[in-house]
Amino acid sequence: MSDKPQGGAGLRGQVAGETALCTVGKTGTGLTYRGYDITDLANNAQFEEVAHLLIHGHLPNQRELEAYRKRLAAKRHLPDALKEVLERIPADAHPMDVMRTGCSMLGNLETEQSFDEQDDHIDRMLAALPAVICYWYRYSHDGVRIDTDLDDDTIGSHFLHMLHGRKPSQLHADVMNVSLILYAEHEFNASTFTARVCASTLSDIHSCVTGAIGSLRGPLHGGANEAAMEMIEGFNDPDDAEEKLLGMLERKDKIMGFGHAVYRDADPRNAIIKKWSHALAEDYGDTSLYDISERCEEVMWREKKLFPNADFFHASAYFFMNIPTKLFTPIFLMSRVSGWTAHVKEQRANNRIIRPSADYTGPEHQDWLPIDER
Numbered sequence: 001m002s003d004k005p006q007g008g009a010g011l012r013g014q015v016a017g018e019t020a021l022c023t024v025g026k027t028g029t030g031l032t033y034r035g036y037d038i039t040d041l042a043n044n045a046q047f048e049e050v051a052h053l054l055i056h057g058h059l060p061n062q063r064e065l066e067a068y069r070k071r072l073a074a075k076r077h078l079p080d081a082l083k084e085v086l087e088r089i090p091a092d093a094h095p096m097d098v099m100r101t102g103c104s105m106l107g108n109l110e111t112e113q114s115f116d117e118q119d120d121h122i123d124r125m126l127a128a129l130p131a132v133i134c135y136w137y138r139y140s141h142d143g144v145r146i147d148t149d150l151d152d153d154t155i156g157s158h159f160l161h162m163l164h165g166r167k168p169s170q171l172h173a174d175v176m177n178v179s180l181i182l183y184a185e186h187e188f189n190a191s192t193f194t195a196r197v198c199a200s201t202l203s204d205i206h207s208c209v210t211g212a213i214g215s216l217r218g219p220l221h222g223g224a225n226e227a228a229m230e231m232i233e234g235f236n237d238p239d240d241a242e243e244k245l246l247g248m249l250e251r252k253d254k255i256m257g258f259g260h261a262v263y264r265d266a267d268p269r270n271a272i273i274k275k276w277s278h279a280l281a282e283d284y285g286d287t288s289l290y291d292i293s294e295r296c297e298e299v300m301w302r303e304k305k306l307f308p309n310a311d312f313f314h315a316s317a318y319f320f321m322n323i324p325t326k327l328f329t330p331i332f333l334m335s336r337v338s339g340w341t342a343h344v345k346e347q348r349a350n351n352r353i354i355r356p357s358a359d360y361t362g363p364e365h366q367d368w369l370p371i372d373e374r
């Protein structure tokens with residue numbers, strides 16, 4: 001059980017609803033999806049099994065998994081109108097803005113007319129959002145119009161295939177799979193709560209996801225994996241990292257990829273992605289970025305008792321897979337859409353509009369002043 005002291009700010013520690021989807025900091029290594037431990041899932045599952053678990057309530061059997069995979073693979077194409085919009089977005093746009101626009105445009109072209117259609121739209125977003133980011137990235141950076149309708153078995157391999165123009169190695173496909181599992185769900189985090197607030201007004205599913213994308217974009221949430229990468233890239237070696245980190249701590253800078261709103265001693269996702277980052281570093285043939293990251297972990301714990309969260313070793317892992325830094329947060333999104341939409345379904349199934357109260361801190365009664373007297 002997490003015993004982190006919880007102040008009032010940021011609704012920290014306050015129960016804001018119920019969920020059957022996830023526990024954070026309560027049991028086992030501290031993170032479970034519908035009762036399954038994150039380590040078991042990361043060691044054994046395919047991301048599509050986890051998405052099915054979250055969205056449809058149970059782990060699929062072989063027949064269900066094959067049908068689910070087929071259904072998702074059939075939804076990878078992008079409508080021409082969406083491609084046109086993506087082609088108009090400049091290369092220097094923020095990729096999370098591209099995702100926000102892409103998701104919203106999909107909602108214009110394929111609007112959810114009734115909640116009975118929600119599962120079809122969820123499948124579509126899971127399948128098409130990786131295509132949205134890769135189509136834009138490859139068009140704006142390489143000048144190519146990629147075919148997104150590829151035959152890869154999994155969402156992770158499909159993404160890497162579109163991005164690099166070739167099928168990924170088994171190691172890279174495995175790491176993407178684990179990464180998507182680790183990022184899939186995390187209870188009432190900021191972006192999921194955004195999705196639930198939007199769902200509680202009985203809005204459409206694309207609005208819920210588009211709003212959540214905006215919340216995930218920030219550096220205190222999903223944007224931290226990119227910010228962590230920018231930081232470690234600035235360190236020459238472990239000793240340089242230590243010296244610079246100490247300076248940053250002295251100046252009270254925020255160290256991206258460290259700390260957590262709920263966990264106190266460790267984020268259970270860190271050990272998993274750290275192990276894979278090490279395997280990737282060996283495969284890459286240059287472990288220096290991994291060594292730098294490990295030194296950051298040591299220094300942060302020694303100096304501040306702060307630990308890496310899910311984002312920190314993701315930075316080096318993605319780097320070793322030749323993924324451009326600006327696409328790190330969109331990968332988080334491609335995964336978290338499973339958790340967001342599972343929460344939207346849960347909210348809709350037992351809905352009351354989310355509308356908390358505030359402590360008023362403004363002025364007492366003020367007399368009206370005509371404009372020429374102000």
Ligand SMILES: CC(=O)SCCNC(=O)CCNC(=O)[C@H](O)C(C)(C)COP(=O)(O)OP(=O)(O)OC[C@H]1O[C@@H](n2cnc3c(N)ncnc32)[C@H](O)[C@@H]1OP(=O)(O)O
Pocket residue numbers: 219220221222224253254255256257258259260261262306309310311
């Ligand atoms: C997958 C994810 O989205 S995980 C989160 C990703 N975000 C990041 O990595 C951004 C960096 N981390 C942070 O900003 C914070 O740790 C958060 C936003 C994740 C959690 O915020 P909070 O719950 O407010 O943090 P917490 O209550 O533990 O903060 C306690 C103290 O530690 C400090 N602290 C927390 N994290 C960090 C950090 N990464 N670097 C430096 N100091 C930190 C806080 O400033 C605070 O100091 P104070 O008491 O002097 O104000």
Ligand SMILES: O=C([O-])CC(=O)C(=O)O
Pocket residue numbers: 183185186188189190221261262309310
């Ligand atoms: O739970 C949080 O506040 C942030 C987080 O780790 C996640 O969303 O994965």
